[in-house]
Amino acid sequence: MRKIVLMMSVSLDGYMEGPAREIAWHRVDDELHQHMNDEIRMMGGFLDGRVTHELMSDYWPTADADPACTPVTAEFAGIWREMPKIVFSRTLKPGPAPWHTTVMPEVAPEAIRALKELPGGDLCLGGADLAATFLKHDLVDESRIYVHPVLVGAGKQTFPVTEFAPRTLRLVESRTFGNGVVLLRHAWDAQ
Template sequence: MNKLISTHWISLDGFIAGPMGEMDWIRGDDQLSSYEIGLVNGASSLLLGKGTYQDFAQYWPAVPANPNAATWEKTYAERINALHKVVISHNLQAAKWPTSELWRELDAAKVNAFKARAGGDILTYGSATIVQQLTNLGLVDEYHWLIHPIVLGKGRRLLDNLERRFDIELIDSERFDSGVMKLIYRRV
């Protein structure tokens, strides 16, 4: 079965966004870009919450034609635009980004069926509420955490509302030149 991978950029003190949702603290480099491109190249689908979906749908479709975009960003955008996308939302009217579908609720049986038929891994970016629900249902196979060398002090955390403790196993780690630590955990 394909894996459901939750990938996040995280501050050293555990925040995935600042108090106003800001992401201006993200540090990129060639290694991080290569990692992100490799991740989407191994995937067939995205599973996103409404906010992340809307942000992505507004930004990524225009990147391939943007003369100011970096080469890696254009490569990433072309791939992410081609992926099948599922957005989970109770109140989004329509999923208009090409190759998207709208689910009104997160259902474990539906997610497992989706994992079984997907042609590659399923990625979830951002979407903290959805990731918490997926985690509570035991559906996330791997967590890819990119720990940035910054302390935000406050903001939005990823896994604040878990119903129970769960064990994870470190299966890969790498330090990037930017100081970002890539930590990949598998649920055990």
Template sequence: MRRLFLHINVSLDGYITTPAGDIDWRFADEEFERHIDTLLESIDGMVFGRTAFEQLAAYWPTAGNEVSATQRRRMHELPKYVLSRTAQHAEWHNSHLLGDDPAAALGDLKRQGGRDLALFAGGQAATSAIRLGVLDQLRLMVNPVLLGGGTRLFDGTYPTADLRLTDTRRFASGALLLTYDLTAPRTPTR
């Protein structure tokens, strides 16, 4: 069974965007870009919250040389799943709405053969995935910056979960990739 993991940039004080919604504070050097290329080659699909999906769908189809050829290709070809009960359509290439029962839809996707799925963007989506009991791993790219406000990575209610640190990676920028498996039994809440 494949896993669903969260991979997201977060500030040291727990924010994923500035108060204005910007993400240009993250440390995106060549080493990080190579990491993203490798990550995109290792997965069979991506999950996004509605807001993040809409923002990315407006950008990626016309992305140019500011991103790698691997990123352009994989962001186009990989299946994209939208974790939203309000979205009516998903027109970006190979995109699919998860529908009214996202826990069941994600469970079905995880039971299919293949490589893991990545939840890349959206604090609400990350919180929902934990609440629904479908998230298996957290890969937090902790950036050496304090934002002092913005969108928190986890906000709202979700069940208590124990985490087990399974890997760390230090980037030359000072960013740390911390990988945690969710280990405690979780009962989905709806």
């Protein structure tokens, strides 16, 4: 069965973005970016909210056309364009959309559980608000949190206050990258 994998970059003080939605503090170098490419290439699709999808679709479809684009960035652009995407949005028109995207109006737990039963790679979940909804419905199987050695001070919390029961996670992997970013990979075993 496929897993829902929450992948997120966070500051040391727990924010996924600053107060003005800025993420320039992310410390992504070629080593970390290549790791992300290698991880995401094995996935079966992206699960994103509208805001995350719009940020991605504003840049990645043509990122590799920029002459200043690095090889690792060009590689991710190709992965992103070809990867199936499900975008959860109440404002976008439901159904097929550009870049192998399907828009769904809401998170229906039964539909997500059925999606996990389909063949293919794990599904990459992104975005704090969408993650909160998936957590509320106990739909997350694993998290890969990339902790950047930066204090942001304010912004959007990685795990916003939600109504879900506390749970203990099982550490599966930890890794420190040369730029100081630390991966904490946890299994969210059934309660």
